[in-house]
Amino acid sequence: MASYAEPLPFHPRRDDVSIEGTEGVFLQYLKMYNPHARDVLDLGCGRGILTTAGLKEGLNMVAADIRRGIYQADKSRFFQADARKLPFKRGSFDGVIEFLFLEDLRVLQKVPDETIKTVTAEVHRVLRHGGIFVSRPTHMSEIYTGIGFETMYYGADWGIYRKQ
Ligand SMILES: C[S@@+](CC[C@H](N)C(=O)[O-])C[C@H]1O[C@@H](n2cnc3c(N)ncnc32)[C@H](O)[C@@H]1O
Numbered sequence: 001m002a003s004y005a006e007p008l009p010f011h012p013r014r015d016d017v018s019i020e021g022t023e024g025v026f027l028q029y030l031k032m033y034n035p036h037a038r039d040v041l042d043l044g045c046g047r048g049i050l051t052t053a054g055l056k057e058g059l060n061m062v063a064a065d066i067r068r069g070i071y072q073a074d075k076s077r078f079f080q081a082d083a084r085k086l087p088f089k090r091g092s093f094d095g096v097i098e099f100l101f102l103e104d105l106r107v108l109q110k111v112p113d114e115t116i117k118t119v120t121a122e123v124h125r126v127l128r129h130g131g132i133f134v135s136r137p138t139h140m141s142e143i144y145t146g147i148g149f150e151t152m153y154y155g156a157d158w159g160i161y162r163k164q
Contacts, residue, residue: 022099023053026134029160030059030095033152034132037094041126043083044101045071054097062093083119088126096123097134106140116140120147124163133161 030037038060042051045063048071054061055074063071064081071078081087083101102119105111120140123133124147133149141154141161149161 023050025158026050026097026099027053027057029134029153029158030097030132033160033162034094034130037132039093040095040097041088041093043096043098043123044104045078046101047071048073048078050097050099051077062088083122084115086122086126090125091128091131092126093131094128095132095134096127098123099136101136102140103136113143116143117147120144120149124148127163129163131163133163135159135161 030040040054040059040061042048042054042061042063045051045065048063051061051063051071052073061077062079063074063077064079064083064086065071066080066082068080079087102116105119106116120143127133132152133144135144136158141151141159144159144161145151148164150164152160152162154160
């Protein structure tokens, strides 16, 4: 497993990323660690910037957020859902992406670690074996690995975890 002090050597640098911005980083990571990914969940999607970017790349994106009507772009893809109990079957996705959703729970909503664990366990459940979880707050690596994720990469900005 990776140590906190030492990022894995093969992580992409920002300037290696071909698509600009956050959505570019997410897509690059997803392709790098799961080149055959097709079904991807954008958890805590907000207005769905990452969902939109994934759709442009041909991914079958599903957008979920607790707030009804926040994602307007393609309503057929949207699920109003609480991340603590997701309305998806076990092994539904090749990838799950969350951008500042868990940070929002922890910092703004001040939920206890137990809630973060519950959400992470749900992410683990809905991923297929070998599926990739791309997460923005990397300081939660310890929680993720405790749930059954292998750390593929973490840095100051993103963490990549594989379902074992
Ligand atoms: C900071 S926003 C992130 C927005 C989005 N990921 C983006 O890239 O723009 C956090 C989102 O998490 C959603 N959220 C908060 N608690 C949630 C929960 N328990 N389950 C699902 N979504 C939740 C909020 O409604 C909000 O849209």
